Amino acid sequence: MDCMTDSRVASGLGLATIVHSGNNAGTVLDTWFPAPALTKEADESSRAALEQLVAEDASRNVRTEVVDVSINLDEAPADASDAYLRLHLLSHTLVEPNSINLDGLFGKLANVAWTNFGPVLASEINELSIKLRTRGHLSISHVDKFPRMIDYVVPAGVRIGDADRVRLGAHLASGTTVMHEGFVNFNAGTRGTSMVEGRISQGVIVGDGSDIGGGASTMGTLSGGGTERVSIGERSLVGAEAGIGIALGDDCVVEAGLYITAGSRVNVILEKGAEPKTVKAVELSGVSNLLFRRNSLTGAIEVLPRANNTVELNEALHIN
Numbered sequence: 001m002d003c004m005t006d007s008r009v010a011s012g013l014g015l016a017t018i019v020h021s022g023n024n025a026g027t028v029l030d031t032w033f034p035a036p037a038l039t040k041e042a043d044e045s046s047r048a049a050l051e052q053l054v055a056e057d058a059s060r061n062v063r064t065e066v067v068d069v070s071i072n073l074d075e076a077p078a079d080a081s082d083a084y085l086r087l088h089l090l091s092h093t094l095v096e097p098n099s100i101n102l103d104g105l106f107g108k109l110a111n112v113a114w115t116n117f118g119p120v121l122a123s124e125i126n127e128l129s130i131k132l133r134t135r136g137h138l139s140i141s142h143v144d145k146f147p148r149m150i151d152y153v154v155p156a157g158v159r160i161g162d163a164d165r166v167r168l169g170a171h172l173a174s175g176t177t178v179m180h181e182g183f184v185n186f187n188a189g190t191r192g193t194s195m196v197e198g199r200i201s202q203g204v205i206v207g208d209g210s211d212i213g214g215g216a217s218t219m220g221t222l223s224g225g226g227t228e229r230v231s232i233g234e235r236s237l238v239g240a241e242a243g244i245g246i247a248l249g250d251d252c253v254v255e256a257g258l259y260i261t262a263g264s265r266v267n268v269i270l271e272k273g274a275e276p277k278t279v280k281a282v283e284l285s286g287v288s289n290l291l292f293r294r295n296s297l298t299g300a301i302e303v304l305p306r307a308n309n310t311v312e313l314n315e316a317l318h319i320n
């Protein structure tokens with residue numbers, strides 16, 4: 001019997017950066033997979049080229065090694081290279097956010113100082129910085145468990161205004177533009193053409209043709225107690241400085257500056273002049289064709305139907 005028949009698998013040959021000596025020897029700092037795939041066995045075509053890159057770097061206390069990784073996507077990540085393979089699969093848009101097991105991911109990733117000479121274990125950067133400066137100017141872009149996506153994967157058909165704001169593991173479909181104020185976390189992103197000028201939090205997925213206005217927020221679930229998984233359908237707009245703690249369906253608009261939390265009481269006005277019905281916003285989670293606005297005279301949040309209305313992106317901004 002073939003036990004692998006029903007399991008979802010992935011594999012890749014990667015180049016791992018590993019702490020070379022001392023108390024932290026063996027800690028994996030990152031793994032780059034040039035050609036990850038949804039196959040049981042890794043594509044061998046890049047092995048010789050990767051072997052050429054194997055080296056030791058005493059100034060960073062690291063060495064590199066070629067690793068051959070095969071994983072089951074339904075099981076939790078086993079180690080750092082496995083975790084990096086999952087992040088690569090997301091950023092290569094081979095798998096969608098929320099579709100693979102990422103349980104315990106943070107615990108498998110080292111905290112790294114991402115320097116212009118390559119990754120260094122964060123807890124070793126101060127003692128290594130004299131040695132590193134003998135090589136020239138030392139620049140550290142950030143200290144985090146995740147690198148910038150585009151240092152590892154550059155998806156086709158995207159523009160990214162500020163590379164620091166898109167973590168490895170972000171899923172950006174062709175036609176996506178991320179402006180400088182936008183942010184995309186790992187296990188989050190877009191399904192199609194999209195304008196991202198706000199933040200796409202971990203676990204949030206944005207449908208084709210939708211627009212996240214400047215500084216807009218999509219409420220996350222990793223910290224802060226929120227449990228409602230946010231998503232945005234197609235052709236919807238979250239206005240500038242607005243925010244959502246519920247899912248939006250297709251063809252919805254949230255007024256600029258309005259934050260809709262799951263528990264907000266909102267007045268649904270089905271037609272002009274009709275008596276409003278008060279519901280909790282979460283009851284409208286995922287419903288299509290709605291306009292959410294804060295009545296500028298009363299302060300109450302109003303929900304109006306948007307039938308036969310749609311949001312259109314400016315096509316010229318998405319021919320990437």
Ligand SMILES: CC(C)(COP(=O)(O)OP(=O)(O)OC[C@H]1O[C@@H](n2cnc3c(N)ncnc32)[C@H](O)[C@@H]1OP(=O)(O)O)[C@@H](O)C(=O)NCCC(=O)NCCSC(=O)CCC(=O)O
Nearest residue numbers: 181197213214215239240253254255256293294295296297
């Ligand atoms: C809520 C909407 C969508 C409403 O616009 P509409 O064009 O649909 O309607 P409208 O023509 O303005 O108004 C229709 C009728 O509703 C009334 N009306 C409108 N808003 C109201 C409110 N909050 N309270 C009470 N009445 C209101 C109008 O007076 C008008 O009344 P009468 O019919 O009686 O005349 C808009 O205001 C909005 O917030 N759009 C979001 C745009 C956005 O943020 N884009 C992202 C860009 S990103 C960006 O800019 C980057 C910059 C940055 O980084 O910040």
Ligand SMILES: O=C(O)C1=N[C@H](C(=O)O)CCC1
Nearest residue numbers: 159177178179195197317318
């Ligand atoms: O894609 C761009 O470039 C954008 N530019 C606009 C601007 O600079 O104001 C905003 C939307 C996207």
Ligand SMILES: [Mg+2]
Nearest residue numbers: 162163164165
């Ligand atoms: Mg920057």
